[in-house]
Amino acid sequence: MLKTILVLAAGLLTGAATAQETVSLDEGSRIARIGGCHDCHTPGFGEANGDLDPSVALIGSPVGYQGPWGTTYAANLRLVAGDMSEDDWVEYMATIQSRPPMPWFNLHYMTESESRSLYQYIVSLGDQGEPAPEYVPPGETATTPFLVFVPQMPQ
Numbered sequence: 001m002l003k004t005i006l007v008l009a010a011g012l013l014t015g016a017a018t019a020q021e022t023v024s025l026d027e028g029s030r031i032a033r034i035g036g037c038h039d040c041h042t043p044g045f046g047e048a049n050g051d052l053d054p055s056v057a058l059i060g061s062p063v064g065y066q067g068p069w070g071t072t073y074a075a076n077l078r079l080v081a082g083d084m085s086e087d088d089w090v091e092y093m094a095t096i097q098s099r100p101p102m103p104w105f106n107l108h109y110m111t112e113s114e115s116r117s118l119y120q121y122i123v124s125l126g127d128q129g130e131p132a133p134e135y136v137p138p139g140e141t142a143t144t145p146f147l148v149f150v151p152q153m154p155q
């Protein structure tokens, strides 16, 4: 009995370790979802209640986010990943810093296998499309639609 339990426990532990280290496109697709990357980097994703249109997955957003940092646009990740090797991407995820509302600090917690899976998913997405609009510094006029991220006081 005890032996059976030990064998089962060992099996579970090995299983868990293997699952965590899996590098695959499917795993990358899952990480893009749970990491929230589509929320900002895939146009129309939130509006479609998470029903992903693969033709625009992670292609960047034409709608800006405006705040004290200026106006930023969620980048076209197909172009960003397409321009670097898988090893460079792993390094990039571990060290990236960018402007709001990009939650860059969370990316530093990705494991190497997770970064590799995400890279493989992104480069599998096909046609790289156009870059997102350029960053606009504070005080300069944005020429696209944008959302304003400024806390409002109750009237």
Ligand code: HEC
Pocket (backbone or CB within 6 Å): 031, 032, 035, 036, 037, 038, 039, 040, 041, 065, 072, 073, 074, 075, 077, 080, 096, 098, 099, 100, 101, 102, 103, 107, 135
């Ligand atoms: C809340 C919205 C939001 C979420 C969620 C988000 N991003 Fe971003 N991301 C942005 C914005 C906006 C920028 C542009 C920031 C800037 O201009 O500095 C950006 C920039 C980036 C960049 C830099 C691109 C470059 O030009 O080098 C990378 C890489 C990136 N995001 C990856 C991710 C990944 C991977 C995820 C999911 C784990 C993610 N982002 C989730 C909004 C978001």
